[in-house]
Amino acid sequence: DNSLLRQVSSLLRRLPAIESEKFQDNFL
Amino acid sequence: EEQVLIIREKLAELYESEHEWSKAAQMLSGIDLDSGMRVIDDTFRLSKCVQIARLYLEDDDAVNAEAFINKASFLVSNTEQEALSLQYKVCYARILDLKRKFLEAALRYYDISQIEKWQIGEEEINEEALEQALAAAVTCTILAAAGPQRSRVLATLYKDERCSKLKIYPILQKVYLERILRKPEIDAFAEELKPHQKALLPDNFTVLDRAMIEHNLLSASKLYTNISFEELGTLLGIAPQKAEKIASRMICEDRMRGSIDQVEAVIHFEDDTVEMQQWDQQIFGLCQALNEILDGMAKKGL
Amino acid sequence: MDIEQKQAEHIDYFVKQASALKGSALSSLVVEATSHPSLFAFSEILSVPNFLELEGTEHSIFLDLLRLFAHETWSEYKHIANRLPKLVPDQVLKLKQLSVLTLAETSKVLPYDTLMQELDVTNVRELEDFLINDCMYVGIVRGKLDQLRRCFEVQFAAGRDLRPGQMGGLIQTLATWLSTSEDLLVSVQEKIKWADSMNEIVKKHKKENEERVEDVKKTLS
Secondary structure, three states, X not given: OXXXXXXXXXXXXXXXXXXXXXXXXXXX | OHHHHHHXXXXXXXXXXXXXXXXXXXXXXXXXXXXXXXXXXXXXXXXXXXXXXXXXXXXXXXXXXXXXXHHHHHHHOOOOOHHHHHHHHHHXXXXXXXXXXXXXXXXXXXXXXXXXXXXXXXXXXXXXXXXXXXXXXXXXXHHOOOOHHHHHHHXXXXXXXXXXXXXXXXXXXXXXXXXOOOHHHHHHHHHOXXXXXXXXXXXXXXXXXXXXXXXHHHXXXXXXXXXXXXXXXXXXXXXXXXXXXXXXXXXXXXXXXXXXXXOOXXXXXXXXXXXXXXXXXXXHHHHHHHHHHHHHHHHOOO | XXXXXXXXXXXXXXXXXXXXXXXXXXXXXHHHXXXXXXXXXXXXXXXXXXXXXXXXXXXXXXXXXXXXXXXXXXXXXXHOHHHOOOOOHHHHHHHHHHHHHHHHHHOOEEEHHHHHHHHOOXXXXXXXXXXXXXXXXXXXXXXXXXXXXXXXXXXEEOOOOOOOOHHHHHHHHHHHHHHHHHHHHHHHHHHHHHHHHXXXXXXXXXXXXXXXXXXXXXXXX
């Protein structure tokens, strides 16, 4: 099912959720 | 007094026929509605106040109109005359509009637009009149200063199916979706406005300018982490200094979150959620997307 | 309504159209589909037999064009433009939108320079206007523009049609997610047990202390 595959593909790219330096500091 | 009344009414009619609205209003306002000599019933008193207010409004004279509408406000609640009560509502909405109390005016206009009766007294309510009231509600909401109540009214209007048929709908949609409005769209919107809605404010902005620039600034804050004032000026169609001035005022009035680096000439929009909360939201969104996919699979029997 | 829901009805429409047309008649359909403002996926249309029959015929360039829109980017089109039909402006816009989705597949932070090079854009204002009006407001990406760092931070990007061979990677990533999640759950379980046991120890210790206090009190009295 192409539509589901596209959604899964989009889903998998949502991680990492945030990549900004500021976040890294907070997260650590 | 009876003769004076008749003469004044006659003269007022003549003035009206010559579109001398204020003169007609002044002529009628000379009638002593509070005289103790004659018995005057409240309905007559109310009808005269509303008529005078309407005449003043023909010349956009909100101050005088308001005086008579205030008088009428003590009488309107106990009248049986629906037509009069409707005329009173319309006058009141228009006065608020003229006084640039846009959000209050919008609520009144919207209320009027929801009248379901087609016949009130002798007056027939046609669909076009209701549509005009609805369009006026949308215009006033767009011109009102940004804030939570304005957002609520915008949401109500955007979800009201009747609005999708209005000429102004595309602008309403963009404003509701907090999208940037471009100059051609703003100019087209301006053509629909009344003179007082384009009036110049003390700080040399027009009402429309300020509403649109503030709206676009908030929209930009949803798209940018930070932006130079030069680019922001280009985006908003105004000089960078102006952009900085409006942005700084909005931040001071706590209507937008951000900070200004004057050395770098950059504004930093601060999202009202701290980094960790943003992370939470992203993870939440991810889980939701995952659920939707699983639901989709279940629906397709996979 | 997300992009997949929005484009589902358009996909159905074009699949039906493609099933009813043959040969060169499909060419105008390809132009219509690849210009459609709400359509960003073409696999379903590609799998219509009438299209597959174009393979090896004089009309195969339309099949190639549709495949390009399904999987490739604007810069790849430029490399083989001499072998493909000339694009109308709407098709160029569409291909550039799809290019942003492809870039977002590999990185969450897209530098302006990379985007400007990929999209043939010469200044920041034009790039940002494109990202705002033709990407974010259309709903295919969500994210934040950062002028100081000159980059576009992507929070969400719609999925494109999978390229041949991409399925393996997809499955691998899902498997990694699964094992990471299971590991995480196991470590959470362990932490809960650990917390419980610590709690027990603290309680016991506290109780012992209280008993000792009582004893001392008795002794004193």
